[in-house]
Amino acid sequence: MLADGLHDVPPGKxxxxxxxxxxxxxxxxRPAPTDLAIRRVTNPDLDWYRSLFRRVGGYDWLWFSRLNLDDDALRTIITDPNVEIWPISxxxxxxxxxxxxxxxRGTCELAFLALAPALIGTGTGRALMNYAITRAWARPISRFHVQTCTLDSPRALEFYRRSGFTPTRQQVEIADDPRLTGKLPLEAGPHVPLLRP
Known part of the structure:
Protein backbone atom coordinates (compact mmCIF):
# COMPACT_ATOMS: atom_id res chain seq x y z
CA MET A 1 0.00 0.00 0.00
CA LEU A 2 1.18 3.47 -0.82
CA ALA A 3 1.01 5.95 2.00
CA ASP A 4 -0.97 9.14 1.48
CA GLY A 5 1.02 11.97 -0.03
CA LEU A 6 3.38 12.54 -2.90
CA HIS A 7 5.84 9.89 -4.10
CA ASP A 8 8.84 10.66 -6.28
CA VAL A 9 9.04 9.10 -9.72
CA PRO A 10 12.70 8.36 -10.44
CA PRO A 11 14.26 10.14 -13.41
CA GLY A 12 14.14 7.94 -16.51
CA LYS A 13 10.78 6.49 -15.50
CA ARG A 30 -24.73 3.29 -28.65
CA PRO A 31 -25.66 4.95 -31.96
CA ALA A 32 -22.68 4.86 -34.32
CA PRO A 33 -21.85 4.64 -38.01
CA THR A 34 -22.30 1.12 -39.39
CA ASP A 35 -20.03 1.25 -42.43
CA LEU A 36 -16.81 0.07 -40.76
CA ALA A 37 -13.99 -1.00 -43.05
CA ILE A 38 -12.74 -3.69 -40.68
CA ARG A 39 -11.19 -7.10 -41.22
CA ARG A 40 -9.59 -9.72 -39.04
CA VAL A 41 -5.86 -10.34 -39.43
CA THR A 42 -4.64 -13.76 -38.33
CA ASN A 43 -0.94 -14.48 -37.86
CA PRO A 44 0.02 -10.80 -38.26
CA ASP A 45 3.52 -9.82 -39.28
CA LEU A 46 5.45 -8.43 -36.30
CA ASP A 47 6.69 -5.33 -38.13
CA TRP A 48 3.15 -4.57 -39.38
CA TYR A 49 1.73 -4.94 -35.88
CA ARG A 50 4.41 -2.80 -34.21
CA SER A 51 4.05 -0.09 -36.85
CA LEU A 52 0.27 0.13 -36.37
CA PHE A 53 0.66 0.01 -32.58
CA ARG A 54 3.13 2.91 -32.64
CA ARG A 55 1.01 4.96 -35.04
CA VAL A 56 -2.23 4.79 -33.05
CA GLY A 57 -0.83 4.73 -29.51
CA GLY A 58 2.90 5.16 -29.30
CA TYR A 59 3.54 8.67 -30.52
CA ASP A 60 0.56 10.41 -28.96
CA TRP A 61 -0.04 8.32 -25.83
CA LEU A 62 3.29 6.64 -25.02
CA TRP A 63 1.96 3.11 -25.51
CA PHE A 64 4.96 0.90 -24.87
CA SER A 65 3.72 -2.41 -23.46
CA ARG A 66 3.97 -4.35 -26.71
CA LEU A 67 7.12 -2.53 -27.78
CA ASN A 68 8.94 -3.95 -24.75
CA LEU A 69 8.26 -7.54 -25.85
CA ASP A 70 10.85 -9.46 -27.83
CA ASP A 71 9.79 -11.11 -31.10
CA ASP A 72 8.94 -14.49 -29.57
CA ALA A 73 6.85 -13.04 -26.74
CA LEU A 74 4.92 -10.75 -29.09
CA ARG A 75 4.41 -13.51 -31.67
CA THR A 76 3.04 -15.83 -28.95
CA ILE A 77 0.33 -13.29 -28.11
CA ILE A 78 -0.74 -11.96 -31.49
CA THR A 79 -0.76 -15.31 -33.30
CA ASP A 80 -2.71 -17.11 -30.58
CA PRO A 81 -6.04 -18.31 -32.03
CA ASN A 82 -7.80 -16.82 -28.99
CA VAL A 83 -6.50 -13.33 -29.74
CA GLU A 84 -8.39 -11.41 -32.42
CA ILE A 85 -6.82 -8.41 -34.17
CA TRP A 86 -9.11 -6.23 -36.26
CA PRO A 87 -7.53 -3.26 -38.09
CA ILE A 88 -9.84 -0.53 -39.36
CA SER A 89 -9.17 1.36 -42.59
CA ARG A 105 -11.64 -18.97 -20.18
CA GLY A 106 -14.95 -17.22 -19.57
CA THR A 107 -13.58 -13.70 -20.04
CA CYS A 108 -12.57 -11.35 -22.79
CA GLU A 109 -10.06 -8.56 -22.41
CA LEU A 110 -10.36 -5.54 -24.63
CA ALA A 111 -6.60 -5.42 -24.97
CA PHE A 112 -6.56 -2.42 -27.32
CA LEU A 113 -9.01 -0.12 -29.08
CA ALA A 114 -7.33 2.80 -30.77
CA LEU A 115 -7.77 5.24 -33.62
CA ALA A 116 -5.30 7.43 -35.44
CA PRO A 117 -6.12 11.17 -35.45
CA ALA A 118 -7.82 10.92 -38.88
CA LEU A 119 -10.73 8.98 -37.32
CA ILE A 120 -11.07 10.67 -33.93
CA GLY A 121 -14.34 12.54 -33.59
CA THR A 122 -16.05 10.74 -36.48
CA GLY A 123 -18.08 8.26 -34.43
CA THR A 124 -15.76 5.47 -35.51
CA GLY A 125 -14.67 4.83 -31.91
CA ARG A 126 -18.27 4.14 -30.90
CA ALA A 127 -18.72 1.89 -33.94
CA LEU A 128 -15.54 -0.01 -33.11
CA MET A 129 -16.65 -0.39 -29.49
CA ASN A 130 -20.04 -1.71 -30.62
CA TYR A 131 -18.19 -4.23 -32.76
CA ALA A 132 -15.98 -5.21 -29.79
CA ILE A 133 -18.97 -5.65 -27.48
CA THR A 134 -20.82 -7.75 -30.04
CA ARG A 135 -17.78 -9.97 -30.74
CA ALA A 136 -16.94 -10.39 -27.05
CA TRP A 137 -20.43 -11.36 -25.92
CA ALA A 138 -20.95 -13.71 -28.89
CA ARG A 139 -18.71 -16.10 -26.94
CA PRO A 140 -19.65 -17.76 -23.63
CA ILE A 141 -18.11 -15.14 -21.33
CA SER A 142 -19.27 -13.70 -18.03
CA ARG A 143 -16.83 -10.77 -17.92
CA PHE A 144 -15.56 -8.27 -20.50
CA HIS A 145 -12.76 -6.06 -19.16
CA VAL A 146 -10.37 -3.31 -20.15
CA GLN A 147 -7.85 -0.98 -18.58
CA THR A 148 -6.85 2.57 -19.32
CA CYS A 149 -4.32 4.86 -17.75
CA THR A 150 -3.39 8.48 -17.33
CA LEU A 151 -0.99 8.24 -20.27
CA ASP A 152 -3.98 7.55 -22.59
CA SER A 153 -6.27 10.14 -24.09
CA PRO A 154 -8.00 12.07 -21.29
CA ARG A 155 -11.29 11.08 -22.99
CA ALA A 156 -10.61 7.32 -22.76
CA LEU A 157 -11.94 6.64 -19.27
CA GLU A 158 -15.24 8.41 -19.87
CA PHE A 159 -15.56 6.71 -23.28
CA TYR A 160 -15.31 3.30 -21.62
CA ARG A 161 -17.83 4.28 -18.96
CA ARG A 162 -20.32 5.55 -21.56
CA SER A 163 -19.83 2.26 -23.42
CA GLY A 164 -21.00 0.25 -20.39
CA PHE A 165 -17.82 -0.51 -18.43
CA THR A 166 -17.62 0.12 -14.68
CA PRO A 167 -14.36 0.94 -12.87
CA THR A 168 -13.34 -1.79 -10.41
CA ARG A 169 -9.86 -0.83 -9.16
CA GLN A 170 -6.83 1.38 -9.72
CA GLN A 171 -3.09 0.78 -9.65
CA VAL A 172 0.01 2.90 -10.03
CA GLU A 173 2.41 1.69 -12.72
CA ILE A 174 6.02 2.83 -12.96
CA ALA A 175 8.11 1.80 -15.96
CA ASP A 176 11.17 2.80 -17.93
CA ASP A 177 10.41 5.81 -20.13
CA PRO A 178 10.14 4.33 -23.66
CA ARG A 179 11.58 7.53 -25.13
CA LEU A 180 14.81 6.96 -23.24
CA THR A 181 15.01 3.25 -24.07
CA GLY A 182 14.73 4.02 -27.80
CA LYS A 183 11.32 2.31 -28.18
CA LEU A 184 9.70 5.65 -29.07
CA PRO A 185 11.12 8.95 -30.33
CA LEU A 186 12.00 11.65 -27.82
CA GLU A 187 9.16 13.87 -29.08
CA ALA A 188 6.48 11.23 -28.41
CA GLY A 189 3.94 11.82 -25.66
CA PRO A 190 4.47 15.56 -25.27
CA HIS A 191 1.89 15.59 -22.44
CA VAL A 192 4.28 13.53 -20.27
CA PRO A 193 7.44 15.23 -18.96
CA LEU A 194 10.70 13.63 -20.03
CA LEU A 195 13.01 13.41 -16.99
CA ARG A 196 16.45 12.11 -17.83
CA PRO A 197 18.44 10.25 -15.18
Whole structure:
Protein backbone atom coordinates (compact mmCIF):
# COMPACT_ATOMS: atom_id res chain seq x y z
CA MET A 1 0.00 0.00 0.00
CA LEU A 2 1.18 3.47 -0.82
CA ALA A 3 1.01 5.95 2.00
CA ASP A 4 -0.97 9.14 1.48
CA GLY A 5 1.02 11.97 -0.03
CA LEU A 6 3.38 12.54 -2.90
CA HIS A 7 5.84 9.89 -4.10
CA ASP A 8 8.84 10.66 -6.28
CA VAL A 9 9.04 9.10 -9.72
CA PRO A 10 12.70 8.36 -10.44
CA PRO A 11 14.26 10.14 -13.41
CA GLY A 12 14.14 7.94 -16.51
CA LYS A 13 10.78 6.49 -15.50
CA UNK A 14 7.15 7.25 -16.31
CA UNK A 15 4.27 6.81 -13.90
CA UNK A 16 0.60 6.28 -14.62
CA UNK A 17 -2.56 5.59 -12.69
CA UNK A 18 -4.17 2.52 -14.28
CA UNK A 19 -7.94 2.11 -14.01
CA UNK A 20 -9.42 -1.37 -14.50
CA UNK A 21 -12.99 -1.55 -15.80
CA UNK A 22 -15.40 -4.38 -16.55
CA UNK A 23 -18.89 -5.24 -17.69
CA UNK A 24 -20.76 -8.36 -16.60
CA UNK A 25 -23.49 -8.30 -19.25
CA UNK A 26 -23.76 -6.76 -22.71
CA UNK A 27 -25.05 -3.17 -22.62
CA UNK A 28 -27.30 -1.49 -25.17
CA UNK A 29 -25.15 -0.43 -28.11
CA ARG A 30 -24.73 3.29 -28.65
CA PRO A 31 -25.66 4.95 -31.96
CA ALA A 32 -22.68 4.86 -34.32
CA PRO A 33 -21.85 4.64 -38.01
CA THR A 34 -22.30 1.12 -39.39
CA ASP A 35 -20.03 1.25 -42.43
CA LEU A 36 -16.81 0.07 -40.76
CA ALA A 37 -13.99 -1.00 -43.05
CA ILE A 38 -12.74 -3.69 -40.68
CA ARG A 39 -11.19 -7.10 -41.22
CA ARG A 40 -9.59 -9.72 -39.04
CA VAL A 41 -5.86 -10.34 -39.43
CA THR A 42 -4.64 -13.76 -38.33
CA ASN A 43 -0.94 -14.48 -37.86
CA PRO A 44 0.02 -10.80 -38.26
CA ASP A 45 3.52 -9.82 -39.28
CA LEU A 46 5.45 -8.43 -36.30
CA ASP A 47 6.69 -5.33 -38.13
CA TRP A 48 3.15 -4.57 -39.38
CA TYR A 49 1.73 -4.94 -35.88
CA ARG A 50 4.41 -2.80 -34.21
CA SER A 51 4.05 -0.09 -36.85
CA LEU A 52 0.27 0.13 -36.37
CA PHE A 53 0.66 0.01 -32.58
CA ARG A 54 3.13 2.91 -32.64
CA ARG A 55 1.01 4.96 -35.04
CA VAL A 56 -2.23 4.79 -33.05
CA GLY A 57 -0.83 4.73 -29.51
CA GLY A 58 2.90 5.16 -29.30
CA TYR A 59 3.54 8.67 -30.52
CA ASP A 60 0.56 10.41 -28.96
CA TRP A 61 -0.04 8.32 -25.83
CA LEU A 62 3.29 6.64 -25.02
CA TRP A 63 1.96 3.11 -25.51
CA PHE A 64 4.96 0.90 -24.87
CA SER A 65 3.72 -2.41 -23.46
CA ARG A 66 3.97 -4.35 -26.71
CA LEU A 67 7.12 -2.53 -27.78
CA ASN A 68 8.94 -3.95 -24.75
CA LEU A 69 8.26 -7.54 -25.85
CA ASP A 70 10.85 -9.46 -27.83
CA ASP A 71 9.79 -11.11 -31.10
CA ASP A 72 8.94 -14.49 -29.57
CA ALA A 73 6.85 -13.04 -26.74
CA LEU A 74 4.92 -10.75 -29.09
CA ARG A 75 4.41 -13.51 -31.67
CA THR A 76 3.04 -15.83 -28.95
CA ILE A 77 0.33 -13.29 -28.11
CA ILE A 78 -0.74 -11.96 -31.49
CA THR A 79 -0.76 -15.31 -33.30
CA ASP A 80 -2.71 -17.11 -30.58
CA PRO A 81 -6.04 -18.31 -32.03
CA ASN A 82 -7.80 -16.82 -28.99
CA VAL A 83 -6.50 -13.33 -29.74
CA GLU A 84 -8.39 -11.41 -32.42
CA ILE A 85 -6.82 -8.41 -34.17
CA TRP A 86 -9.11 -6.23 -36.26
CA PRO A 87 -7.53 -3.26 -38.09
CA ILE A 88 -9.84 -0.53 -39.36
CA SER A 89 -9.17 1.36 -42.59
CA UNK A 90 -10.11 4.67 -44.13
CA UNK A 91 -9.33 5.51 -47.74
CA UNK A 92 -7.15 2.40 -47.98
CA UNK A 93 -4.96 3.22 -44.98
CA UNK A 94 -5.13 1.42 -41.63
CA UNK A 95 -6.15 4.05 -39.10
CA UNK A 96 -6.83 2.04 -35.97
CA UNK A 97 -7.37 -1.39 -34.53
CA UNK A 98 -9.25 -3.49 -32.05
CA UNK A 99 -7.68 -6.39 -30.17
CA UNK A 100 -9.75 -8.91 -28.21
CA UNK A 101 -8.09 -11.46 -25.94
CA UNK A 102 -10.08 -14.61 -25.10
CA UNK A 103 -7.13 -16.58 -23.68
CA UNK A 104 -8.62 -16.70 -20.17
CA ARG A 105 -11.64 -18.97 -20.18
CA GLY A 106 -14.95 -17.22 -19.57
CA THR A 107 -13.58 -13.70 -20.04
CA CYS A 108 -12.57 -11.35 -22.79
CA GLU A 109 -10.06 -8.56 -22.41
CA LEU A 110 -10.36 -5.54 -24.63
CA ALA A 111 -6.60 -5.42 -24.97
CA PHE A 112 -6.56 -2.42 -27.32
CA LEU A 113 -9.01 -0.12 -29.08
CA ALA A 114 -7.33 2.80 -30.77
CA LEU A 115 -7.77 5.24 -33.62
CA ALA A 116 -5.30 7.43 -35.44
CA PRO A 117 -6.12 11.17 -35.45
CA ALA A 118 -7.82 10.92 -38.88
CA LEU A 119 -10.73 8.98 -37.32
CA ILE A 120 -11.07 10.67 -33.93
CA GLY A 121 -14.34 12.54 -33.59
CA THR A 122 -16.05 10.74 -36.48
CA GLY A 123 -18.08 8.26 -34.43
CA THR A 124 -15.76 5.47 -35.51
CA GLY A 125 -14.67 4.83 -31.91
CA ARG A 126 -18.27 4.14 -30.90
CA ALA A 127 -18.72 1.89 -33.94
CA LEU A 128 -15.54 -0.01 -33.11
CA MET A 129 -16.65 -0.39 -29.49
CA ASN A 130 -20.04 -1.71 -30.62
CA TYR A 131 -18.19 -4.23 -32.76
CA ALA A 132 -15.98 -5.21 -29.79
CA ILE A 133 -18.97 -5.65 -27.48
CA THR A 134 -20.82 -7.75 -30.04
CA ARG A 135 -17.78 -9.97 -30.74
CA ALA A 136 -16.94 -10.39 -27.05
CA TRP A 137 -20.43 -11.36 -25.92
CA ALA A 138 -20.95 -13.71 -28.89
CA ARG A 139 -18.71 -16.10 -26.94
CA PRO A 140 -19.65 -17.76 -23.63
CA ILE A 141 -18.11 -15.14 -21.33
CA SER A 142 -19.27 -13.70 -18.03
CA ARG A 143 -16.83 -10.77 -17.92
CA PHE A 144 -15.56 -8.27 -20.50
CA HIS A 145 -12.76 -6.06 -19.16
CA VAL A 146 -10.37 -3.31 -20.15
CA GLN A 147 -7.85 -0.98 -18.58
CA THR A 148 -6.85 2.57 -19.32
CA CYS A 149 -4.32 4.86 -17.75
CA THR A 150 -3.39 8.48 -17.33
CA LEU A 151 -0.99 8.24 -20.27
CA ASP A 152 -3.98 7.55 -22.59
CA SER A 153 -6.27 10.14 -24.09
CA PRO A 154 -8.00 12.07 -21.29
CA ARG A 155 -11.29 11.08 -22.99
CA ALA A 156 -10.61 7.32 -22.76
CA LEU A 157 -11.94 6.64 -19.27
CA GLU A 158 -15.24 8.41 -19.87
CA PHE A 159 -15.56 6.71 -23.28
CA TYR A 160 -15.31 3.30 -21.62
CA ARG A 161 -17.83 4.28 -18.96
CA ARG A 162 -20.32 5.55 -21.56
CA SER A 163 -19.83 2.26 -23.42
CA GLY A 164 -21.00 0.25 -20.39
CA PHE A 165 -17.82 -0.51 -18.43
CA THR A 166 -17.62 0.12 -14.68
CA PRO A 167 -14.36 0.94 -12.87
CA THR A 168 -13.34 -1.79 -10.41
CA ARG A 169 -9.86 -0.83 -9.16
CA GLN A 170 -6.83 1.38 -9.72
CA GLN A 171 -3.09 0.78 -9.65
CA VAL A 172 0.01 2.90 -10.03
CA GLU A 173 2.41 1.69 -12.72
CA ILE A 174 6.02 2.83 -12.96
CA ALA A 175 8.11 1.80 -15.96
CA ASP A 176 11.17 2.80 -17.93
CA ASP A 177 10.41 5.81 -20.13
CA PRO A 178 10.14 4.33 -23.66
CA ARG A 179 11.58 7.53 -25.13
CA LEU A 180 14.81 6.96 -23.24
CA THR A 181 15.01 3.25 -24.07
CA GLY A 182 14.73 4.02 -27.80
CA LYS A 183 11.32 2.31 -28.18
CA LEU A 184 9.70 5.65 -29.07
CA PRO A 185 11.12 8.95 -30.33
CA LEU A 186 12.00 11.65 -27.82
CA GLU A 187 9.16 13.87 -29.08
CA ALA A 188 6.48 11.23 -28.41
CA GLY A 189 3.94 11.82 -25.66
CA PRO A 190 4.47 15.56 -25.27
CA HIS A 191 1.89 15.59 -22.44
CA VAL A 192 4.28 13.53 -20.27
CA PRO A 193 7.44 15.23 -18.96
CA LEU A 194 10.70 13.63 -20.03
CA LEU A 195 13.01 13.41 -16.99
CA ARG A 196 16.45 12.11 -17.83
CA PRO A 197 18.44 10.25 -15.18
Missing amino acids: VAAVVTHLEMRRPPAL KDGAEEGFLELDFRT
